Amino acid sequence: MSETTAWNKKDLLGLEYLSKEEILLILDTADSFKEVTSREIKKVPVLRGKTVVNLFYEPSTRTRVSFELAAKRLSADVINIASETSSVKKGETLIDTGRNIEALKADIIVMRHNYSGAAAILARHLGISVVNAGDGWHEHPTQALLDIFTLREKLGKIEGLNVSIVGDIAHSRVARSNIWGLTKLGARVTVCAPKMLIPPGIEEMGARATCNIEEALKNADAVNVLRMQFERDEQSAFPQQMEYYKKFGITEERLSKAKKNMIVMHPGPINRGIEISSEVADCPQSVILEQVTNGIAVRMAALFLVTQAHDRKKDETAD
């Protein structure tokens, strides 16, 4: 009688924990929400009366604004908490902060945290939904979902695609989430970075690793360019920025040797002249700003699905 789907999770913690079907459901739902974001009145009433708390322990503009807009377009109320201005400064633990937010009758916590696994800990201790907006070097599921959504929109499918991820793989939750998501959907993933920035175990995740940018770009249908995270570890032996650009930067010259219509992606913020040239960032193959637009629809889908699953569970226990 009805279309039944597989989404039963009150939280979205990472793509490692999702099935192919669950990932596709988020992408399809996001596709429907994208139509909403293109309307003159960009709002639907589906999360009316719900409260979303953005709890950010790390600086972020793009992701926080994107989640805030997504929640508002679903008619939810939104509260933003930045750790610098909160009780975290007074020594409150993460779980206590979460419990207090739950006691304030919030429905969803969207959290960014500098510790890997922080979102999972919070989700385990709380009855309300937790959406991971980036935890340490672990995962950033909605970023990978919007990357994959954009790729699918541009190329029509994910299965069989060659996708290369270039940049600081070791410290990148975006890379990890992308590898999980893309490989589950049947893409071949290559990561490319200076040797010290390729973490051990990357092959076990299903990706191929190389330190040669030409090899990484050869046959690639898309390249996802990551920022060098200089602020994370000032002491380590990063190659000089100029040297990195020379060896790994995505330049017009490298683009001209790659597949003709290779898609260029970047999760932002971009550092022009370090990991990507200004010309490439603004070229017709670049979908960097479309990624930002699609991020709202993907986050609307995530907030909608976790809320539905949470409310259904609540009804079951009430019966």
Add this chain to the structure above:
Amino acid sequence: MLEKAKILDQETIQRSLTRIAHEIVEKNKGVGDVCIVGIRTRGVHLANRLAASIKQIESREISVGILDITLYRDDLTLIAYQPVVHKTEIGFDITDKNVILVDDVLYSGRTIRAALDALIDLGRPKTIQLAVLIDRGHRELPIRPDYVGKNIPTAKQEMIEVRLLEIDGKDEVVLVEKDERNNGLE
């Protein structure tokens, strides 16, 4: 599920739609400002058929749109399964138009309430008129149809199943009795 009676067959469905098409043309004095919006899923196919009928009568193309009401439902937390959110596809401006809203079965009226809210978020139509293939009664809201294929008085434990060629492989409307008290939402 026990099939009790066949209410409409292919011929009578088409005849009803042809009559409704004529009524739409008559009531709106032509179809200059008329557009048709079908509610997913079966309302969409009925909308397409109405547009084809009107084209035969008036020799004019009518814009047809698709409305998905999932995000406007009032029972999202009550239903056991999770409905998939599909796209609303209305590629024209409904402001100042006479919008013919089309669905297969009119029952509680809650689907139509959701559809009215969804439409009004897209623009300000001159009028919204409601066309349904079957009106089975039991309204829970003050909503009435402007065009009806057939009125069928039903008991609450009965259900109307509309089957259409485009998705079900045949055209028919049947009255069925629910075996037990399962959560029979339209």
